[in-house]
Amino acid sequence: MTAHGIARMYLGTINEFGNYLNSEGFMIGTVIAWTLTIIEIIGGLALAAGFFVKTICAWFVLQHLFGIILVHAPNGWFTVGAQSGGMEYSFLLLVCFICIAALHKKSP
DSSP: OHHHHHHHHHHTOHHHHHHHHHHTTOTTHHHHHHHHHHHHHHHHHHHHHTSSHHHHHHHHHHHHHHHIIIIIGGGOSOSSSSSSSOSHHHHHHHHHHHHHHHHOOOOO
């Protein structure tokens, strides 16, 4: 997730993402895009360090659910091959975040 947020920031596509969100009916798309990007960067680092694991996983699960609904589901299942831009990879990440949260045990 950190790499995804950094890539969006490095490529300068945050405002473009915000405009897309606005076109989908979100009134503050750019604010949402910046918030998501910052949480991806900081949250991904915190998750890797073992901090706030269940909270961050829950956030990323919700983020991927919205991504699947808004972006990927209309493109089908596959991300490459038979289709393009589908939801299979986002679904895999969603399952991984659920598993990480479910299996996480706080250290003593």
